[in-house]
Amino acid sequence: MKREEILEALAQAVVVMDEEDAVRISRLALQAGISAEDAIENGLSQGMAKVGELFDSNEYFIPEVVVCADTMYKGLEVLKTAVTKAPEPKGRIVIGVVEGDTHDIGKNIVAMLLESAGFEIHDLGRNVPAAQFVDRALQVDADIVAMSSLMTTTMEEMKIVIEKLRKNGEGQRPYCMVGGAPISKSFADSIGADAYAANAPAAVKMARQLMERKGETRCD
Amino acid sequence: MRLIDYISGRDRYLNFPWMATAGLRLCGCTLYDVYLSPQKQLEIALRMDQEFDADFTYPMDDGVIFVDTLGLPLLKPDFDFPSVLENPVKSIPDLELLHVLNPYTDGRMPLHLEALELIASRIDKPLALSVQGPFTLAVELVGATDFVRAIIRNPDFVEKVLDFTTRVVGEYVRATVNMGTKFLCICEPTAVILSPARFEKMVAGNLREIYNSLGPDVWKVLHICGDTSLLLPQMLNCGAEGLSLDQVMDLPAVMAMVPEDMVVLGNLDPIHVLRELSPGQVRERTLELLRSMKGRPNYLFSFGCDCTPDTPLDNIRAAMEASRTCFSNL
Numbered sequence: 001m002k003r004e005e006i007l008e009a010l011a012q013a014v015v016v017m018d019e020e021d022a023v024r025i026s027r028l029a030l031q032a033g034i035s036a037e038d039a040i041e042n043g044l045s046q047g048m049a050k051v052g053e054l055f056d057s058n059e060y061f062i063p064e065v066v067v068c069a070d071t072m073y074k075g076l077e078v079l080k081t082a083v084t085k086a087p088e089p090k091g092r093i094v095i096g097v098v099e100g101d102t103h104d105i106g107k108n109i110v111a112m113l114l115e116s117a118g119f120e121i122h123d124l125g126r127n128v129p130a131a132q133f134v135d136r137a138l139q140v141d142a143d144i145v146a147m148s149s150l151m152t153t154t155m156e157e158m159k160i161v162i163e164k165l166r167k168n169g170e171g172q173r174p175y176c177m178v179g180g181a182p183i184s185k186s187f188a189d190s191i192g193a194d195a196y197a198a199n200a201p202a203a204v205k206m207a208r209q210l211m212e213r214k215g216e217t218r219c220d
Numbered sequence: 221m222r223l224i225d226y227i228s229g230r231d232r233y234l235n236f237p238w239m240a241t242a243g244l245r246l247c248g249c250t251l252y253d254v255y256l257s258p259q260k261q262l263e264i265a266l267r268m269d270q271e272f273d274a275d276f277t278y279p280m281d282d283g284v285i286f287v288d289t290l291g292l293p294l295l296k297p298d299f300d301f302p303s304v305l306e307n308p309v310k311s312i313p314d315l316e317l318l319h320v321l322n323p324y325t326d327g328r329m330p331l332h333l334e335a336l337e338l339i340a341s342r343i344d345k346p347l348a349l350s351v352q353g354p355f356t357l358a359v360e361l362v363g364a365t366d367f368v369r370a371i372i373r374n375p376d377f378v379e380k381v382l383d384f385t386t387r388v389v390g391e392y393v394r395a396t397v398n399m400g401t402k403f404l405c406i407c408e409p410t411a412v413i414l415s416p417a418r419f420e421k422m423v424a425g426n427l428r429e430i431y432n433s434l435g436p437d438v439w440k441v442l443h444i445c446g447d448t449s450l451l452l453p454q455m456l457n458c459g460a461e462g463l464s465l466d467q468v469m470d471l472p473a474v475m476a477m478v479p480e481d482m483v484v485l486g487n488l489d490p491i492h493v494l495r496e497l498s499p500g501q502v503r504e505r506t507l508e509l510l511r512s513m514k515g516r517p518n519y520l521f522s523f524g525c526d527c528t529p530d531t532p533l534d535n536i537r538a539a540m541e542a543s544r545t546c547f548s549n550l
Binding site for chain 1: 412
């Protein structure tokens, strides 16, 4: 098989949720002399990008997105053993569900899609205190802090995190991205978030856009 | 009498607001003070009735009564709703460790039933109750990410969990009907993640089974948060006679799609309107919503979802007062 055919087959294994094929074709790619980095970026990640498109067009729903991501990780397990030089991440993202809220499926899917798109993810889990977002963001020099809330009763926590990041961050603070069922663009604007994502593929797009703005002066 | 018959033929729209934990502020109690005391449940129901004069009466919302009684660890804020901290059911053997709850003996369920009976006996309005639905309960038991994986990878497990949760919810709601529940709203917020086909298979059938077991005298309502546009055909055919919809939904558009005997509840925005605006603005937005429903006898005024714990009480009063405006003054 040619390089293009192998990469296409790898992407397709992700789209059709075939874990055995993801593993088999990942091995085949390495045997064929395709670099692990190439197979990850132009095979597995392309598959997840297609999954995002299918989600956007209501052909795939959340169960498919999660299982496609699982399939991608199966291929990654094989390919990562052959990575010679870890690629520079597209950006560092600290992500979590705000304090008081334990609903984490949205956050998990966003984290999976961001990772598949090449971002370095620091997942703090759910019910995360504001101080923990700030501490980890400083510790890893995060580019973006992504927060999720699925309850109307906990969404205000996001504002607290943003305010703490402003107060505590030395130098330029990370961008703040928010999402979750009760969150809207106007709410995001009202709390001073830099971006709002209505769903996981949108979160990937927003993260890319934020990274393009990196270095711009932010007016807080 | 059907719900549509009860709400129509009047000189104004009736109201069914989701007021979450607002009652705690009126009575100075914590949430578990109320959950564990039928007397406090009554005290709050009376106080809420006095303050807001809704067209239905109800106990404090209790979306965790099943998981609490099943022993799942919970995060329990004093003045907000609890959340599940751990999701222990990862396999059929895990599920087999649980038993279908007996509403009359298990955990704090008997206290809740007693509270319902007390409220129904003291407040002369239809007693409304909201409970978690079988799908959402199943997701709480298993954990959302693992559950959606299992939908594709382990459908037998999913079927067994849903069978269990349908029995748990069914047993309980039937007991609440015996205590005077007239208006039963099953909440399935998590079901919004499903495709229409999976919703039919995993949600609608189980809801139909529960609703059908309640008899004709109980008004059956379904609430799902978020954008349910794709699921509307399935929601219309799951045995509910009322649909409660989120603020993101275009209610006039929905009204044009539903049969005339399907009651639609909604959908004043609990966040951007109720929480954020002034009482005067809340009143105006409420009236706008009512006007947009003009000529729709199957409309029942409600909020899109629970309001936040810090919603100004004056805003709730403004919404409720405006919601009682006669048709002739709209």
